[in-house]
Amino acid sequence: ALAARAGVRGPGVGLMTAADVSAYAHARDGGAEAFVTAGVDVRGWAARPGEGAAGAPDPGTINVVVAVPAALTDAALVNAVATATEAKVQALVESGLDCSGTPTDAVCVVAGSPGPGREAHAFAGPRSLWGARLARAVHRAVRDAVRHETPGPGY
Incomplete structure (x- = not known):
């Protein structure tokens, strides 16, 4: 229903969040494209000691949608998710965010x-x-989206 109201037709993927995703960016590299939203008010490390699933986290999210025109096997799709995640983390650290x-x-x-x-x-x-x-496009888009979200020294 949301897609129909927005005038979007056909199969697709929707990412829903309670976070502010007004900071976003788009980057291209050799046919690969990355679309990134950056709500980084709530951030941390994936393997943070002592944390569990108790309670709902505060809103904050980084959504990455990557498009490549080439066909990928199922294994390559999994590989692409890992590559996009690595590029995201690299961009966050290079942007001065400890997360x-x-x-x-x-x-x-x-x-x-x-x-x-x-x-x-x-x-x-x-x-x-x-x-x-894909990695270069994600890296650039995350850096740009974070820059719009978190102004300050080094941005």
Whole structure:
């Protein structure tokens, strides 16, 4: 219903959050595109000692949607999520944020479909063709989105 009201048709993915996602950015690299929202008021490290799932976390989220025109195997899609996450963390640390993200971050990878004469790529790690492009696009978009969200020294 939300998509229909926005005039969007066809299959898709929706990311819902209670966080302020007005700080966002888009970046491209060699055909790969990254769309990133950055609500970084609540942030931390993924493996933080002593934390559990008690209570609802305060709103804060970094949503990453990456699109590559190439077809990716299922394994490469998993690899692409890891690559996007690595690039996100690199951008956060380089931006002076002492964190790996927020408690509710999401990553979505959209890839092309295999077809006649079009084989799916088996890898999407940071040193593969599409993984490298994806990583650079995510890195740039996260840096830009965080810069809009968190003004101050170094931004």
